[in-house]
Amino acid sequence: MNYRVIDINQYYRRGVFRHFSEDCKCSVSMTCRVDVTELYAYSRRTGTKFYINFLYLLSKVLNSREDYRMSYLYQTKELIVYDKINPTQYIFHEDTETCSPVYTEYFPDYRIFYQVCEKDIEKAKQTREYGLDSENHPNWFDASYVSWMSYDSLHIELPDGYLYFMPIVNWGKFREENGRLRMPVSVRMNHAAADGYLISKVFSLLEEEIGHIAQGNAQP
Numbered sequence: 001m002n003y004r005v006i007d008i009n010q011y012y013r014r015g016v017f018r019h020f021s022e023d024c025k026c027s028v029s030m031t032c033r034v035d036v037t038e039l040y041a042y043s044r045r046t047g048t049k050f051y052i053n054f055l056y057l058l059s060k061v062l063n064s065r066e067d068y069r070m071s072y073l074y075q076t077k078e079l080i081v082y083d084k085i086n087p088t089q090y091i092f093h094e095d096t097e098t099c100s101p102v103y104t105e106y107f108p109d110y111r112i113f114y115q116v117c118e119k120d121i122e123k124a125k126q127t128r129e130y131g132l133d134s135e136n137h138p139n140w141f142d143a144s145y146v147s148w149m150s151y152d153s154l155h156i157e158l159p160d161g162y163l164y165f166m167p168i169v170n171w172g173k174f175r176e177e178n179g180r181l182r183m184p185v186s187v188r189m190n191h192a193a194a195d196g197y198l199i200s201k202v203f204s205l206l207e208e209e210i211g212h213i214a215q216g217n218a219q220p
Contacts, residue, residue: 002083003071003139011079013067020192021072025161028191031153032203033182036174038214040181052117054171055143057213059087059106059113061205062141062167068202070193071138072163085166087143089117091124100124101132103140110213141166150175154186165193167202 008014020026036054043050062068066081073080086106090099102124107113134140146154150173158164167189174183185206187199 003080004083006070006079006081008079016195017079017192020190021163024191025163026191027156027158027188028194028196028199029155029186029188030196030199030203031151031184031186032200033177034171034185034203034206034210035180036183036210037181039210040174042214048114049118051145052114052121053213055087055089055104055117056110056113057206057209058143058169059085060108060209061202062169063106063108064205065198065201067194067198068167068189069139070165072165074163082139085139085141086137088137088140089121090144091121092147093125093128096128098128098130100128100130103133103137139166142168144170146170146172149173151184154184156186156188163190163192165190169202 008017011017036050039053039057040050042048043053063084069082069085071080071082072078084106087104089102089104091102092099102120104113104117104120107116154170154172156168156170167187169185169187171183171185174181176182185203187202189199
C-alpha cells in the first residue's frame with residue numbers, strides 16, 4: 001500500500017475540495033444503466049464468469065484516474081492518493097441469507113486478477129465469515145452485486161461530516177431493453193473528491209472498457 005500526499009495548494013480541484021470538505025459536507029450518488037451486451041457475449045464465448053469480468057473492468061476504471069483513488073488521513077489532516085485501490089466484494093450465502101466480504105487485490109493483468117478473484121470467492125464460500133477489516137484495508141473500495149433485481153436507483157448514505165473518499169459501487173441484474181442488455185450501476189463518492197462529471201465518467205469508461213474486452217484485447 002503506497003500513496004503520495006497531495007499538495008492542496010496545487011490540487012486542480014482545491015476550491016471545490018475546500019467547499020465540500022468544510023462548508024457543505026455531502027456525497028453524490030448516481031445510477032446509470034450501462035450497456036453490457038458485449039461483455040455478456042464475451043463471457044459466454046470464452047466460458048468465463050460475467051461477474052468476475054465486470055469486477056475486473058470496474059477495478060481497472062477506478063484505478064485509471066487519481067480522483068477515484070483519493071483518501072483523507074484524519075491523523076495528519078492530509079489529502080492523499082493511493083497508487084492502487086482494490087475491490088471489496090461481497091459473497092451472498094443463500095442458506096443463511098448473509099454475506100461475506102472478500103478482499104481481492106486488483107492486478108492490471110486480466111489473467112492474474114481472474115484467477116485470484118476466483119480463488120477468493122471459493123474461499124469465502126467455505127469460511128462464511130463476516131471478516132470486515134477496513135482498518136487494515138484502507139485502499140479497498142466497496143463493490144457489491146445486488147443480484148435480486150434490476151433496480152432504477154440506489155443510494156448509500158454516510159455521515160456528511162465523514163470524509164470517506166473511496167468509491168462505493170453497486171450493480172444489479174441486467175435486463176433487455178430494445179435488444180440490448182442494460183445493467184444498473186450505482187456509484188457513490190464524497191462530493192469533496194468528485195462531482196457529477198467525475199462520477200458520470202465512471203460509466204462512460206466502463207462502456208469503453210467493455211468495448212475493448214469484447215474486441216479481444218484481454219484474454220482469459
